[in-house]
Amino acid sequence: MVRSSSDEVLKLHSVKILGYLIRLIGNFDDAEDLHQEVMLIAVQNWEEKQLPAEPLAWLFTVARNKATDYLRHKKIGNRVALQLKLEPNHNESLERYLNDDLLRLIFTCCHPALDPEVRVALTLKTVVGLSLEEVARAFLVSDKTMQQRLVRVKRKIRMAGIAYEIPGSKQLLGRLGSVLQTIYLLFNEGYSATGGDELVRKPLCHEAIRLAHLMDELFPGHAELEGILSLMLLQDSRREARLSGSGDLVLLRDQDRSRWDKAQIEAGRVLLEHALHLHQPPGQYQIQAAIAAIHADAASADDTDWQEIVLLYESLLKHNHSPVVRLNYAVALAFSGKLEQAMSQMSLITDRLQQYHPFYIALAELHLMKEQGSKAIEDFEKALLLTRNQQEKAFITLRLQGLRI
Amino acid sequence: MRYIFLIYENEALAAERSEEQNQAIFSRYFAFSDKVRADGVMLAGDPLLETNTATTVRTRDGQIMNTDGPFAETKEQLGGYYILDCKDLDEALTYAAQLPTAEYGSIEVRPIMEMDG
Numbered sequence: 001m002v003r004s005s006s007d008e009v010l011k012l013h014s015v016k017i018l019g020y021l022i023r024l025i026g027n028f029d030d031a032e033d034l035h036q037e038v039m040l041i042a043v044q045n046w047e048e049k050q051l052p053a054e055p056l057a058w059l060f061t062v063a064r065n066k067a068t069d070y071l072r073h074k075k076i077g078n079r080v081a082l083q084l085k086l087e088p089n090h091n092e093s094l095e096r097y098l099n100d101d102l103l104r105l106i107f108t109c110c111h112p113a114l115d116p117e118v119r120v121a122l123t124l125k126t127v128v129g130l131s132l133e134e135v136a137r138a139f140l141v142s143d144k145t146m147q148q149r150l151v152r153v154k155r156k157i158r159m160a161g162i163a164y165e166i167p168g169s170k171q172l173l174g175r176l177g178s179v180l181q182t183i184y185l186l187f188n189e190g191y192s193a194t195g196g197d198e199l200v201r202k203p204l205c206h207e208a209i210r211l212a213h214l215m216d217e218l219f220p221g222h223a224e225l226e227g228i229l230s231l232m233l234l235q236d237s238r239r240e241a242r243l244s245g246s247g248d249l250v251l252l253r254d255q256d257r258s259r260w261d262k263a264q265i266e267a268g269r270v271l272l273e274h275a276l277h278l279h280q281p282p283g284q285y286q287i288q289a290a291i292a293a294i295h296a297d298a299a300s301a302d303d304t305d306w307q308e309i310v311l312l313y314e315s316l317l318k319h320n321h322s323p324v325v326r327l328n329y330a331v332a333l334a335f336s337g338k339l340e341q342a343m344s345q346m347s348l349i350t351d352r353l354q355q356y357h358p359f360y361i362a363l364a365e366l367h368l369m370k371e372q373g374s375k376a377i378e379d380f381e382k383a384l385l386l387t388r389n390q391q392e393k394a395f396i397t398l399r400l401q402g403l404r405i
Numbered sequence: 406m407r408y409i410f411l412i413y414e415n416e417a418l419a420a421e422r423s424e425e426q427n428q429a430i431f432s433r434y435f436a437f438s439d440k441v442r443a444d445g446v447m448l449a450g451d452p453l454l455e456t457n458t459a460t461t462v463r464t465r466d467g468q469i470m471n472t473d474g475p476f477a478e479t480k481e482q483l484g485g486y487y488i489l490d491c492k493d494l495d496e497a498l499t500y501a502a503q504l505p506t507a508e509y510g511s512i513e514v515r516p517i518m519e520m521d522g
Contacts, residue, residue, distance in 0.1 A: 113494055160516050161406045163493035171495055 227286030414510030
């Protein structure tokens with residue numbers, strides 16, 4: 001039996017080989033078939049004998065040979081095969097060579113021309129290596145539906161001419177942004193499920209963090225990437241305190257901070273420091289991480305430096321003026337004692353957030369601060385109608401009961 | 406790979422533009438055409454007259470039906486197109502983003518089906 005850390009290493013080798021095969025073969029489906037053959041040979045061989053001294057090199061050799069046979073069989077001329085860089089140059093490590101192919105795979109799966117949720121699904125299936133069933137469950141759809149989505153997206157990649165490349169410098173910022181957006185979407189799927197009963201789907205948060213770690217190893221020196229990793233580590237550090245014993249949602253201000261993962265908070269902080277010292281233009285993920293770090297620093301809710309958080313949200317709005325960011329800004333203003341400014345920010349986003357239940361929850365809190373209980377009740381009632389999440393429903397119902405006494 | 410860039414904008418709003426504003430937009434389109442020609446990717450490109458000059462033709466059961474106007478009522482209407490020969494989708498999307506109408510309308514980028522032979 002292989003130990004779990006060996007499993008993780010093998011999974012990583014495996015996905016690098018997949019990235020390599022997709023480049024050589026030119027499409028996902030045929031490459032995935034070949035990849036399965038390679039891994040099957042590995043499992044059969046390695047079970048009988050010992051693990052080879054260099055598993056990655058072993059897998060690579062088998063994959064390269066299979067790909068060469070495939071290309072020859074398909075009568076894809078020698079000219080094309082020569083154009084393909086089938087193996088590393090003599091001064092290039094195999095590790096580095098295959099890391100580039102994994103990067104190509106990640107950038108392609110996260111291409112901005114693909115629907116954001118479908119990017120997540122494709123990344124989960126192809127890069128993270130979840131099964132079809134696991135990916136379908138993550139999105140609360142049937143296996144058949146998810147399979148159709150994956151078929152369609154792979155078709156789009158092929159037909160629309162999405163190149164299998166690491167983006168050049170001109171497009172890098174935008175393309176990397178798309179990868180980060182995908183990772184964060186995955187994290188949020190885990191952090192706050194929108195349907196069903198589970199508010200925290202830990203495995204997806206864990207996968208998002210793993211993916212960001214991997215990306216940072218493959219593609220070091222990008223401050224926003226380190227920023228998003230920091231942000232996720234800091235948010236996830238609260239996972240043990242977010243739910244009560246009975247599975248109810250616990251607000252940040254009511255959480256038992258002794259249950260926050262201090263080691264993870266420290267890791268997040270160190271990463272953020274490092275990101276800021278790269279002196280790249282600050283981006284939305286570094287700023288959000290900085291906000292999360294302020295919460296993490298506060299020994300209790302009352303110790304929170306809300307003034308600093310307000311300033312950070314003002315920066316964040318320059319990079320991301322979505323109404324949800326403005327909503328969080330309004331809440332921060334309220335907690336820093338600027339209630340009227342908070343209310344005027346809320347009025348700016350009322351139209352756009354009509355279907356967004358957290359807006360009404362926040363508005364209720366603001367009305368309570370203004371001692372307008374009856375308005376707060378109306379807001380909570382609107383929120384209750386809009387959320388499908390059982391734990392949030394339970395939370396709102398409890399608040400309403402408290403107010404109606 | 407050949408891509409067609411379908412340029413959509415709301416005609417009613419476009420009609421409210423001043424002569425000056427229209428000239429400015431045309432200048433930018435001329436500049437774009439010059440650029441894509443210089444880059445060697447330009448295959449075709451034209452503005453279209455408004456949808457009130459359109460006629461939609463359908464033949465069903467051997468009968469020819471001509472309707473006055475575009476194929477359907479839409480929020481934005483097709484106003485022009487380009488056909489460019491791009492290396493890949495990223496190159497196509499970069500050009501699309503440079504089109505003036507991208508700022509207030511929509512540019513649909515679609516690969517052209519290549520038929521061999």
